[in-house]
Amino acid sequence: MKIKITGTGSYIPSYVEKNAAFHNHTFLNSDGSAINASNETIVRKFKAITGIDERRYAKDHLNNSDLASFAAERAIEKAGISREELDYIIVAHNYGDVRFGSHQSDTVPSIASRVKHLLRIKNPRCVAYDILFGCPGWVEGVIQAQAYIKAGMAKNCLVIGAETLSRVIDPYDRDSMIYSDGAGAAVLQNIEDTTDTSAGILAHDSVTYSLDEAHFIFFGETNNQEINDNRRYIKMYGRKIYEFAITNVPLAMKSCLDKSGVDIKDLKKVLIHQANEKMDEAIVKRFYNLYGLEMPENVMPMSIGKLGNSSVATVPTLYDLILNGELENQSIQKGDIIMFASVGAGMNINAIVYQN
Known part of the structure; x- marks a missing residue:
């Protein structure tokens, strides 16, 4: 049995936040005390360690589930299958939908159910659920999808990783400069094509x-x-x-x-x-x-x-x-x-x- 990724897709938000934007921030230590360095120095050291010059943030009207659905659309199209053929939609995230300006994470219904709704999938046999596994969530979702396929429980699985971390960062924390928004997706299938020699x-x-x-x-x-x-x-x-x-x-x-x-x-x-x-x-x-x-x-x-x-x-x-x-x-x-x-x-x- 060959369990392969047959289609991928991603959504990279258009809004770019460059490092220079943090020169006017007020950064504090965890105990609330001032940091004994200029913002320019803080940002320069941050770049040297992390390699980050800029990051992407979702536009205000978009939620995590929207980003996930955009990436999913592209992966399904690349895979060349009907969305109604999907047996599982597995969405990895950590904070659900956090609407812009809100202080509350929204996870009911699940992000996967929201994505299925946004994709307008009618098939009730397409099971949608979320996975909370930290940053390794998408990789773990792929592991779960291949297990379903290997066990004969599915033929086509969609695995998505999506997050809007810009809405859960503390602007007074230097670590806030690390985080960004985006989504990536992949369709996994059981490939029976004997001409495909890759495993x-x-x-x-x-x-x-x-x-x-x-x-x-x-x-x-x-x-x-x-x-x-x-x-x-x-x-x-x-x-x-x-x-x-x-x-x-x-x-x-x-x-x-x-x-x-x-x-x-x-x-x-x-x-x-x-x-x-x-x-x-x-x-x-x-x-x-x-x-x-x-x-x-x-x-x-x-x-x-x-x-x-x-x-x-x-x-x-x-x-x-x-x-x-x-x-x-x-x-x-x-x-x-x-x-x-x-x-x-x-x-x-x-x-x-x-x-x-």
């Missing part, structure tokens, strides 16, 4: 570390202690996450690759969650070092510089951009073996080895 999904691996790590990313209060309201924002312990990720993500990636039986020298690309350029580079370098190798040139495509960190949307968006020839000096050919990998809130890590 699709070869192996996958997922782990959750929650004994000490569960709250490394959390919903917390604003850094501005003069504001008295109950609103919560996305928060993280950056140093702890960095140390956790560079230690544990390479091990999960190795476990996945070893399961696949693929020689690491045959791995063409590592499409890793666009969290932080320096952290991602450290992870992939350590992954190759586990095999006694140096990280090859051009093996780790990056989109974070222009798009920021859109959580569950980064990996499918990155894949879609490369397939469409929209990422400079990057390409994936028929038969190429690649790896999807991600880390995020939970703390969760996962990886997939895939032959295109």
Whole structure:
């Protein structure tokens, strides 16, 4: 059985927020104290660590479910199937629909049900549900979709990762500069075409570390202690996450690759969650070092510089951009073996080895 991605799509919001826009912000430490540095210095150091020059924000009238449906439309069209043929719609996100100007996340009905509604799918046998798995949500959704297909419960699955993080960031927190909005989607199918020699999904691996790590990313209060309201924002312990990720993500990636039986020298690309350029580079370098190798040139495509960190949307968006020839000096050919990998809130890590 070949379980393959037959169509991809992404939605990148048109509004661009450049780093210079943060020069007029008031950034505070978590205890509310002033940061002993100019905003220009803060932004310059931020760029050096994360690699982010700019990020995308959704327009005010659009919600997360809208972004998800736009990416889904494109993936379905690329797959060349009728939307009524979909057996599952799985949507990965973390914060639901947060309407512009609202302080409340809206998750009833589910984002997947909203997407099915927006796609105008009539078939009641098309099951729609959400997955909350931190930034690795889309990768985990793909793992679940292939399990349904492998078990004979589905033939066609749509997996979407979508988020509007711009609506849950604390403007007084330096970390707010990391986050962005966007959506990516993929259609998975059981391919019976004997002329297609590529294998699709070869192996996958997922782990959750929650004994000490569960709250490394959390919903917390604003850094501005003069504001008295109950609103919560996305928060993280950056140093702890960095140390956790560079230690544990390479091990999960190795476990996945070893399961696949693929020689690491045959791995063409590592499409890793666009969290932080320096952290991602450290992870992939350590992954190759586990095999006694140096990280090859051009093996780790990056989109974070222009798009920021859109959580569950980064990996499918990155894949879609490369397939469409929209990422400079990057390409994936028929038969190429690649790896999807991600880390995020939970703390969760996962990886997939895939032959295109």
